[in-house]
Amino acid sequence: MRSTKKLCALFLTFVMLLAGAFASNVEACTTFCLRHGEDLIFGRNYDFPIGYGLVMINKRNVAKTAMAEASERAAQWTSKYGSVTFNQFGRDMPMGGMNEAGLIVELMQLDETQYPNPDARPALGCLEWIQYQLDNCATVQEVLQRAEEVRIRSRVGIHYLIADRKGETASIEFLEGKLVAHRGDDLPVPALANSTYEESLAYSQRFVGTAALPASSSSLDRFTRAGAMVKNYKPNASLSSIDYAFEILRSVAQGSHTQWSIVYDARNLTAHFFTREATQRRALSLQSFDFDCATPVKILDMNADLAGEVAAKFTDYTHAANRKLVLDSFQNSPFTRHIPVSALEEIAKHAERSACQNNRNVNASFHK
Numbered sequence: 001m002r003s004t005k006k007l008c009a010l011f012l013t014f015v016m017l018l019a020g021a022f023a024s025n026v027e028a029c030t031t032f033c034l035r036h037g038e039d040l041i042f043g044r045n046y047d048f049p050i051g052y053g054l055v056m057i058n059k060r061n062v063a064k065t066a067m068a069e070a071s072e073r074a075a076q077w078t079s080k081y082g083s084v085t086f087n088q089f090g091r092d093m094p095m096g097g098m099n100e101a102g103l104i105v106e107l108m109q110l111d112e113t114q115y116p117n118p119d120a121r122p123a124l125g126c127l128e129w130i131q132y133q134l135d136n137c138a139t140v141q142e143v144l145q146r147a148e149e150v151r152i153r154s155r156v157g158i159h160y161l162i163a164d165r166k167g168e169t170a171s172i173e174f175l176e177g178k179l180v181a182h183r184g185d186d187l188p189v190p191a192l193a194n195s196t197y198e199e200s201l202a203y204s205q206r207f208v209g210t211a212a213l214p215a216s217s218s219s220l221d222r223f224t225r226a227g228a229m230v231k232n233y234k235p236n237a238s239l240s241s242i243d244y245a246f247e248i249l250r251s252v253a254q255g256s257h258t259q260w261s262i263v264y265d266a267r268n269l270t271a272h273f274f275t276r277e278a279t280q281r282r283a284l285s286l287q288s289f290d291f292d293c294a295t296p297v298k299i300l301d302m303n304a305d306l307a308g309e310v311a312a313k314f315t316d317y318t319h320a321a322n323r324k325l326v327l328d329s330f331q332n333s334p335f336t337r338h339i340p341v342s343a344l345e346e347i348a349k350h351a352e353r354s355a356c357q358n359n360r361n362v363n364a365s366f367h368k
Contacts, residue, residue: 028109033190051259053302059293066124075122079135082291101138102165113157194219280307293356
């Protein structure tokens with residue numbers, strides 16, 4: 001029988017191959033930040049061939065260990081903040097989310113990504129990196145201060161747009177083995193798609209002062225449209241900032257590839273979303289949830305036929321639900337149907353090895 005480490009390494013290899021296959025077939029994702037007064041509204045389209053997903057309510061004070069290959073030192077940490085995340089590949093591997101301090105982290109594909117070479121720092125995956133930041137940081141400044149304490153281990157090319165409740169925003173990329181961040185005056189257009197920030201900004205400058213915006217679904221055109229719509233936003237009584245953010249997301253959507261559209265309100269700690277399969281808009285407030293790790297993790301099917309406020313519709317996490325998500329997401333993709341079930345079983349179990357630190361002698365109910 002293969003060891004757990006070998007199965008995890010096998011799984012990680014397949015994830016790397018999967019990302020390479022998808023990268024060559026579809027542009028992936030658009031994000032932006034809309035700021036007005038004390039409000040920061042963050043929008044994201046998740047563009048991908050499959051749309052399975054669970055919304056997860058993650059707890060504070062949970063000791064966690066990242067997945068790692070046998071030759072690596074896995075990152076370990078204890079969560080300081082609770083969060084809501086949108087997960088496709090299993091628990092603790094989100095595509096993005098917001099924590100109870102108002103920090104938001106979202107990812108997009110970036111082919112030019114080159115992570116640092118292996119070194120002595122503890123390693124974690126590019127999705128685990130999102131959970132690590134949401135668990136540990138309250139602000140953009142904290143993320144930037146801590147970002148190089150760990151090393152991303154992945155062949156999946158990813159960059160991130162982050163924002164916080166104070167209205168700070170930043171892009172984080174890994175280029176030629178180094179972390180490259182844009183913030184403040186270096187981030188004049190608070191948006192990101194699937195090209196480097198510098199390339200995107202330079203391209204968008206061609207359209208400054210012109211009446212017509214580029215209309216294609218290419219990365220550079222989506223960035224330009226999103227940036228222009230952010231700049232042109234004027235608050236009015238008939239269209240809220242949340243509604244306007246969804247208008248931007250509609251403008252940069254990519255047809256059937258756009259699986260999820262999510263808008264976060266950082267100041268009010270709310271998330272609004274709909275999916276390609278479940279088109280009615282739903283909302284949840286982080287203040288509706290108990291983030292104490294002695295209470296169960298909560299989950300919600302992203303494609304459930306619901307509308308309006310959905311906090312009361314969340315159910316207790318189960319291994320069966322997480323396992324179903326992992327199997328559905330991998331076995332229904334043409335690129336991953338050949339992955340051994342044994343490897344998928346390991347990823348479905350991994351996060352359940354975390355431990356609530358409220359009472360080390362209590363086997364908290366959310367582990368099962």
